[in-house]
Amino acid sequence: MTVNKIETKAIIIGAGPAGAGTSIYLTQAGIPHVIIEKETFPRDKVCGDACSGKTAFVLRKANPAWLQEIFDKEQDYTPSHGIIFVAPNGKALNIPYNPNRQPDEQAPGFTTPRLTFDNYLFEKLPSSHATIYQQSTVKSINKTADKVTVVFAKGNETYEVTAPLIVGADGDKGIVRKQFLNDNSNAKAYAVGLRAYYEGVTGLDKNNFIELHFLPEMLPGYFWIFPLPNGMTNVGVGILSDRIREKKINLREQMLSAIKNNPNINHRFANAKLVDKIQGWGLPMSMSQSPISGDNFLLTGDAASLIDPFSGEGIGNALYSGMLAAYAIEKSLQAGCYDRAFIKEAYDDVLYKRLGDELKISATLQRLCRYPWLFNFVVNKANKSPSLSKTISCMFTDMDLREQLRKPSFYAKILLNR
Ligand SMILES: Cc1cc2nc3c(=O)[nH]c(=O)nc-3n(C[C@H](O)[C@H](O)[C@H](O)COP(=O)(O)OP(=O)(O)OC[C@H]3O[C@@H](n4cnc5c(N)ncnc54)[C@H](O)[C@@H]3O)c2cc1C
Known part of the structure; x- marks a missing residue:
């Protein structure tokens, strides 16, 4: 050889x-x-x-x-101008990355x-x-x-x-x-995250703010909805792995349950379709x-x-x-x-x-x-x-x-x- x-x-x-x-x-x-x-x-x-x-x-x-x-x-590529934090009590806070942004600014x-x-x-x-x-x-x-x-x-x-x-x-x-x-x-x-691609999620911000939902059952961690081009969204969860072990959390079930049952979230997925399999990976x-x-x-x-x-x-x-x-x-x-x-x-x-x-x-x-x-x-x-x-x-x-x-x-x- x-x-x-x-x-x-x-x-x-x-x-x-x-x-x-x-x-x-x-x-x-x-x-x-x-x-x-x-x-x-x-x-x-x-x-x-x-x-x-x-x-x-x-x-x-x-x-x-x-x-x-x-x-x-x-x-x-979808330009993104800010973040929506949703607190555990369901109240949202919209935070632009640049509060003094001019309309034509990148x-x-x-x-x-x-x-x-x-x-x-x-x-x-x-x-x-x-x-x-x-x-x-x-x-x-x-x-x-x-x-x-x-x-x-x-x-x-x-x-x-x-x-x-x-x-x-x-x-x-x-x-x-x-x-x-x-x-x-x-x-x-170390945290573990799941990602799912959905199409047809409604109620997205008109300036493509990304959404972090700090759901009580996922702390410290969050459920996210990020707008993507072509009507797609990246939806997922990320939770600390020691918390997952401690509470014996099934991450996939927890994510699907938030999509199905959380009153702030479920109506937005009424006509949404999962377009790829749900996949997980670690976050060091x-x-x-x-x-x-x-x-x-x-x-x-x-x-x-x-x-x-x-x-x-x-x-x-x-x-x-x-x-x-x-x-x-x-x-x-x-x-x-x-x-x-x-x-x-x-x-x-x-x-x-x-x-x-x-x-x-x-x-x-x-x-x-x-x-x-x-x-x-x-x-x-x-x-x-x-x-x-x-x-x-x-x-x-x-x-x-x-x-x-x-x-x-x-x-x-x-x-x-x-
Ligand atoms: C569920 C989840 C959601 C996340 N969301 C975000 C987010 O929205 N925004 C954000 O900024 N970050 C996010 N992250 C973190 C982000 O994905 C990583 O931090 C980022 O990918 C790190 O880049 P990297 O180049 O270090 O590693 P990687 O992107 O993993 O690239 C490593 C490369 O090395 C190659 N490789 C691995 N082993 C070998 C080998 N033995 N020989 C040769 N090649 C090898 C792999 O094939 C890969 O191409 C998320 C992570 C997860 C898991």
Whole structure:
């Protein structure tokens, strides 16, 4: 058997948003790399399909024309302007992402099936710096003193690729994390979600606000309805896995029961049709700033457990971490340093400096969701107070403001109507 040997600068395992983000920014830096992906694109990924401002930011930074391309394809992408939070008591709070938005301003986020979006990203990857292998099976990953070697098979061919750095962009339960960190489970920071595509759901917001319904039986977690193009909606639930175990929840039954029996929801599904089978997947969330790199490796996206523990957003963080991983790889290669200390400073420290506060606040919010009365209280008050509603809206972009949510004084001020 002949083995095809390849020497490169970085190996990326996985070509989802995290791997694509890494590759796009490595290409921009002119760094040769190899991407190994087990599926063939276009491929599906179980998800809520909602892309936030962070996704838009990374795309715009990579190439300002890309975001416009996305918004020009109305048949594939739905611009999204805000969120509707439905409190456990059934009261809704509409929060625009940008309360000062001008009518012709581009939407801060969008929704689109991952089949479409991930393929869009994947099509941006081919370049003279990126060598891509799809439908490939990793057989082994070995680390020597200062190199990593991956052996993989594609069809009848076997390849051996060697580089000073490897990037785990292989999602939840990724093999790179398992091999290098050996801690593939963290039950407390893990949620499980179900996704279903429906057509004919009524009562959607005219500005395509996404809907998060914090149903009492699903806390901490929520039921969602996200509008998609062509009259489709992405409907699903996500709940912490320790809660599922503790309460012996059957997630599928709980989701179908909400659709059938919840008086705020069921009439909207009266003529709706499920168009695909209901599918589940895990959400590894960031509750603590644990290591996401080490000697010769970096983890990105779900492989680094970077999902926002309150909103469940992971696409933006996957792309963003991919971008930062590429910057760190560039630094590493320039310095010829691939050790744990160097990479931690170039990658973990930078990532947690930029995303750490936001993730910490979301971790607190997730914990507060265990108290339905608090949620009801804030939503009731915000519905009566345009200034509180605007403050909450601004929290999407202003981290200092969002930090207020962690402080008891914030709730005391609401209570006292200040
Ligand atoms: C039910 C649910 C709903 C969600 N809703 C949202 C939402 O609305 N908005 C949002 O922002 N986030 C959402 N998320 C989170 C989001 O889906 C993830 O955070 C995001 O997909 C992470 O991107 P990634 O590139 O890290 O991983 P993935 O998208 O999982 O990509 C990993 C890639 O690696 C490949 N791969 C895996 N193993 C190997 C291997 N051994 N060899 C080679 N390739 C491999 C896979 O085929 C895949 O292409 C949701 C998640 C779930 C489960």
